[in-house]
Amino acid sequence: MKTPLTIVKVGGNVIDDPVALDAFLQDFATLQGFKILVHGGGKRATKLAADLGFESKMIQGRRVTDGAILEVSTMVYGGLLSKNIVALLQKNNCNAIGISGADANCIVAHKRIVKDIDYGFVGDIDAVNTKSIKVFLSNGMVPVFCALTHDEKGQLLNTNADSIASNLAIGLASEYEVSLIYTFEKKGVLRSISDENSVIESIDSLSYTTLKEAQVITEGMLPKMENCFHALNQGVAKVIIGNTKVLLGKEPLFTTLTL
8 A cells, every 4th residue: 555645736826925825834734644845936926027127928827937037936936935935834843845856856857849839948847756755755854846947957947836746746656645736725626716616626537628618717727737637647646626725624615636
């Protein structure tokens, strides 16, 4: 029987709300067993870029990353947010370590190949170094991954945090029974964005296609859903989307993804 491992990705407005973030991290710290946290922070990066006079551009829910935006992203993801989250977890007696994909060679990626759109210094993941990650886990540390990877040639790459969470789950699924949880401020995937209780409680690949065609699921939720189904197809045991209260069973409404 495989050892359980919970991989949680936190993003959305939770990252920008100190009270909500602190409450979430208290719950995450209480979560039993092996665990990994992945955090986004795109809104914070967008704000800092604007303050510095740089324009941020999004296409199909993905950030276009030129040299200036990469520097801002590195400062925000790998610096400000990472260390703040780690400090708050340490406050809650969770021995966290903030890392990027470059640290311990944990996540190797390549610069996205230009087809119709040039996304700049955006990374698509090639490999997860499970050996390095297991060293952290087996020594009582909780890895906290930011949205940065590297190409083994000295280049950092801005990489979607949902994709990082999904690929970590897939890479570790052969040795652990992995539950992948995507958390943000909403209770799950909503049928109506104006009704926070209109949660679609179960979505399989067939209903996902229908919801996408009906434009119930659009924009930034699309890459998240693609990562969910990719994980399920590659052996991840469980995938759910919900708000931060789902970690400890405090919220009955959430979305479960199935094949």
